[in-house]
Amino acid sequence: MTRLDRYIFRQLAVALLAVTIGLAALVWLTQSLRFIELVLDRGLSFLVFIELTGLLLPSFFAVILPITTFVVTLFVYVRLSSDRELVVMRAAGLSQWRLARPALGLALVAVMACYGLNLWLVPASQAAFRAWQFEIRNQLAAILVQEGVFSSIGDDLTVYARYRDRDGTLRGILVHDARERGAPVTILAEAGRITPGPNGPRVTLMNGERQQIERVPPPAGAAPGTPPTTRLNVLSFSENSVDLARTGRGSGEGGERYRNAQERTLDELLHPDPADHVPDRDLRRFRAEAHQRLASPLNAIGFGLVALATALTGQFRRHGGGLRLFTGIAVVVVLLALGLMTNNLAARQNAMIPLIWLNALAPGLVACWVLADMPGLPYGLFRRRVRPPAQHASGPGPA
Template sequence: MTRLDRYIFRQLAVALLAVTFGLAALVWLTQSLRFIELVLDRGLSFFVFIKLTGLLLPSFFAVILPITTFVVALFVYVRLAADRELVVMRAAGLSQWRLARPALALAGLAMAICYVLNLWLVPASQAAFRAWQYEIRNQLAAILVQEGVFSSVGDDLTVYARYRDRDGTLRGILVHDAREKGAPVTILAEAGRITPGPNGPRVTLENGERQQVERVPPAANAPPGTPPTTRLNVLSFSENSVDLARTSRGAGEGGERYRNAQERSLSELLHPDPADHVPDRDLRRFVAEAHQRLASPLNALSFGLVALATALAGQFRRHGGGLRLFTGIVVVVALLAIGLMVGNLAARQTSMIPLIWVNAIAPGLIAAWVIAGMPGLPHILLRRPRPPAAGTA
């Protein structure tokens, strides 16, 4: 790499670091607001909040890095053109590709970082984030039951305690358990304690009453079309226990948490374990996610080439250069929108998966063709009309 390449590359690298970390911090702030309520309701510390939301940063960087590569390359080369530095470099005999070499090196580095993020860091961080979030919502919440507050453990279990003694005994307990579909249970008890169990924390209740509404089918001699009736079963007990860790939503067989596509490695997406009993709809999503991880880092190189084609193909004059700059931005925004649409289509129909690769590779090839001077295009389209000579009609 020559001294001139290092000069341009240094400007690109510094700008890329500043813009990427700044934009990632902004996205992190907006996304972390969703978890403030979770932390406040569970009484967790600020350190847990930072560590929990910090696990989302690798996925943010994987999405942001191709975009910031385009922004930085376009900004730096437009500034070089506005300062007439590109004119001096061209006068020194540098070709378009020599001028583009620092930006291509930066785009290649960004692409390599995106591959590391997509193939290793993002699945690991997503798995750790969702496992910790699941534990907070379904297990730690049981330990942090607050007096006088209806505490939700998952989406189908609610625990209320009127107050708590100094020794940890809960008084005036209400438990509403809707984990069994169609047969919700409401338990009232005078006292109880939260104790560890084989599957997680559970509350042991004393001197209470268990109420359950059941559907009773019509009698055999009932007229056709008779709707079923409901019946309230009441059971008094001196001691009973309710498992607070087991929730119906988000758990698979044996109470294990079901992992989505973002948490799985590339091999698990392409060759899922038959023991997981993954439905066909999720299998299509897994395949689309695998191709998306392999193809999306190429956007860093393609977006970098689009920026170079915008900045190097022609001169930015005082009038007229803004249109080409606006065109480059519109092209990248359109590519991002098309990428989202293609990803959703590929998750539904595997026949759309090739469009993921077309969307990632085709813009870079077209931009490289523009940087090379559009070879193969008829010269009459490239040649500018000459002004008429003086004295001619």
């Protein structure tokens, strides 16, 4: 690597590091607001909040890094062009590809970083994040039940306690359990304690009443179309227990958590365990996710080449070149939109998976063709013919 290469590469690397960290911090700040209720409403410490949301950072970096590679490459090379540094380098005999070499080296580093994130760090962090989130919502129900607060454990279970004694006994308890669809249960009890159970924490209730609304089918011989009626069943008890761990949506058999595509390894996505009984819809998503992980890091070098094609094939002045910059940015925005669309299509129908690879490879190939001065394209609107220098004849011209 020459001194000029090191000079350009150092500017690119410093700018990439600063922009990527800054943008990832901004995205983390906006996304972490969704989990602030864990601190404000459920009594968890701020340190737990930081550790939980910090597990989202690897996925942010994996998405942001190709975009920041484009932004940094375009900014640095346009600045070099406007400061006439590229003019001096070209006058010294450097070709387009020699000028592009530092940016290509940085793009390759970004590609390797994205592969490390997609294939190892993101699945591990997503698995840890979702496991921790599942534990907070289910296994840590004991600390989420606060006195004087309606504590929602999932979307279908609510617990209220008027106050808590020093020994942990809850007084004035209300439990609304809607996990059994069509037959919600409301339990009122004088006292209760949260105890461990085989599937998670349980609340043991004393001296209470259990109310359940049930649908009663119409009696035999009723007119067709007669709607079913409802009745309220009331049961008094001296002791009862309710499982606070959610066993509905998001859980598998035995209360186990179902792992989605983002937290599975590449091998698990391509060769899922038959014992998991993964439905066909999820199998299609798994295959699409595996190809997306393998193809998306190539966007870093593709976007970098688009930035080079934008910056090195035009003349940028201090107060000009805005149309070319807008064109390059618009191309990347369209590519990002197409990437989201192709990922969704491939997840629904695996026959569209080649579009994922086409969206990752085509921009770089087209940008290379533009950097090579578009060979094979006739001179016209897109290229300007360079006129040969005029030859001065020493003798008289032809008659």
